[in-house]
Structure formats: structure tokens, C-alpha cells
Amino acid sequence: MRTVKEVSDYTGVSVRTLHHYDAIGLLKPAKVTEAGYRLYDDAALQRLQSILLFRQLQFPLKDIKAILDRPDFDPTEALSQQIRLLELQKKHLEELISHARELLQNGVNIMDFQAFDQSELEQYKEEAKERWGATQAYQEYEARATGKQDFGASTQQMMSIFAELGTLRQASPADAAVQEKVAALRQFITDHYYTCTPEILRGLGQMYTGDERFRRNIDRAGGEGTADFAAQAIAFYCDHL
Numbered sequence: 001m002r003t004v005k006e007v008s009d010y011t012g013v014s015v016r017t018l019h020h021y022d023a024i025g026l027l028k029p030a031k032v033t034e035a036g037y038r039l040y041d042d043a044a045l046q047r048l049q050s051i052l053l054f055r056q057l058q059f060p061l062k063d064i065k066a067i068l069d070r071p072d073f074d075p076t077e078a079l080s081q082q083i084r085l086l087e088l089q090k091k092h093l094e095e096l097i098s099h100a101r102e103l104l105q106n107g108v109n110i111m112d113f114q115a116f117d118q119s120e121l122e123q124y125k126e127e128a129k130e131r132w133g134a135t136q137a138y139q140e141y142e143a144r145a146t147g148k149q150d151f152g153a154s155t156q157q158m159m160s161i162f163a164e165l166g167t168l169r170q171a172s173p174a175d176a177a178v179q180e181k182v183a184a185l186r187q188f189i190t191d192h193y194y195t196c197t198p199e200i201l202r203g204l205g206q207m208y209t210g211d212e213r214f215r216r217n218i219d220r221a222g223g224e225g226t227a228d229f230a231a232q233a234i235a236f237y238c239d240h241l
Contacts (some may be wrong), residue, residue, distance in 0.1 A: 004029070165229065173229065
């Protein structure tokens with residue numbers, strides 16, 4: 001665990017910025033001590049790294065939060081998109097440098113604005129945003145996020161479902177009681193976030209074990225092994241709809 005000052009020293013992000021990210025729900029500390037000190041774990045630092053990459057690409061904070069908070073957010077896929085965008089940004093900067101050197105060598109009266117064209121970069125950036133924002137699920141999520149719903153309370157309620165699943169993890173994933181909890185989880189996601197189709201639910205199940213942050217939080221709620229058990233139960237549920 002690192003204090004906000006230690007995170008600032010380690011990452012170069014100012015304490016004021018970290019406080020702002022906490023205030024808007026973009027980067028919450030893993031723990032706040034009784035004395036009010038914010039403490040950040042490795043998962044928080046990983047999220048901060050994603051935030052900073054998106055910021056380098058000039059994504060608005062609102063868009064970054066919506067992307068990172070999506071239940072089906074895939075860090076690996078997002079990183080691949082970020083790399084491509086950074087490559088395009090690098091190409092654009094190299095063209096600007098080359099253009100500036102040409103002006104220096106041949107005279108500032110040369111009129112050539114091609115080097116300022118960012119259409120390729122902007123087009124790919126929009127495509128990257130659409131990957132996260134064009135789906136009906138995302139539109140539902142964003143519509144609800146702009147309302148008065150308390151997503152912190154919703155998350156706690158969803159973790160209670162995983163806690164209940166955890167008490168059943170010695171049973172078969174096909175057990176009727178287990179499948180009832182999976183159905184309850186699907187309905188909760190539909191009621192509080194977006195319509196949880198079987199395809200989305202299956203993807204979530206895979207993410208619960210593939211993303212270390214989700215695995216850790218689910219295991220914390222239901223006990224070690226709950227994430228794996230939930231994924232198996234979800235897979236069975238989707239296979240038998």
C-alpha cells in the first residue's frame with residue numbers, strides 16, 4: 001500500500017490531481033485509514049496507468065471513467081488500441097518536426113499545412129471510443145450514470161450476490177441453488193446497469209477470472225475460489241438457456 005504522497009512521488013502525478021481523481025470517482029484509493037489517509041494498492045496503480053495513457057491521448061476524464069468502469073472492460077484490448085493511437089500520435093509529431101525543420105531550412109514563407117492534418121489519428125480515436133461506446137449496453141450504462149443512481153451502493157449489492165455464491169462454492173455449478181444465484185446476478189445487472197444478454201453475461205464470467213482486479217474483489221466478497229466458481233456457474237447457465 002502507498003500513501004497519496006508516495007503515489008505522487010512514484011508516478012509524477014500531483015497530489016492535487018490524485019485528490020481530484022478520487023473526488024470524481026475516477027481513481028478511488030483501495031483504503032482510507034481512520035485518520036483519513038488514502039492508501040493505494042497495485043490494482044489502483046494499474047488503473048492510474050491506464051488513466052495516464054488515455055490522458056496522453058487527450059481523452060476527457062468523463063470518457064476515461066466510463067471506459068474503465070465498464071464491467072466488460074478489457075485492459076489488454078484497450079492497451080492495444082492505446083499503442084496504435086500512440087503510434088499514430090508519434091507519426092504525426094515526426095511529420096510536424098520534419099515540417100518545422102524544412103521551414104527553418106527553406107524559409108518560413110512556405111505554405112504547407114499537410115503536416116497539421118490529424119484526421120487519421122482522430123478517426124482511429126473515434127473508432128476506439130466506439131468500441132466502448134457504440135453498443136446498446138454502453139448507451140444504457142451511460143444514460144443511467146448521468147442520473148441519480150448510486151453506483152457505489154449498487155456495487156456493494158452486487159458483491160453481496162457473489163458472497164452468497166461463495167457460500168455455495170462446494171456445490172456443483174449446475175446445482176439449482178447456484179443457478180438461481182446466477183439468474184439473480186444477471187437480473188441485477190439488467191436492473192442496475194444495462195440489459196445483460198446471455199452473450200454479455202458469458203463475457204462477464206470470463207472477465208471475472210481473466211481480470212485480476214475482478215478476481216480479487218469477488219474472492220474478497222465470497223472467499224477464495226469464488227471468482228472461478230462464479231465463472232463456471234455462469235458458463236453452465238449460458239450453455240443451458
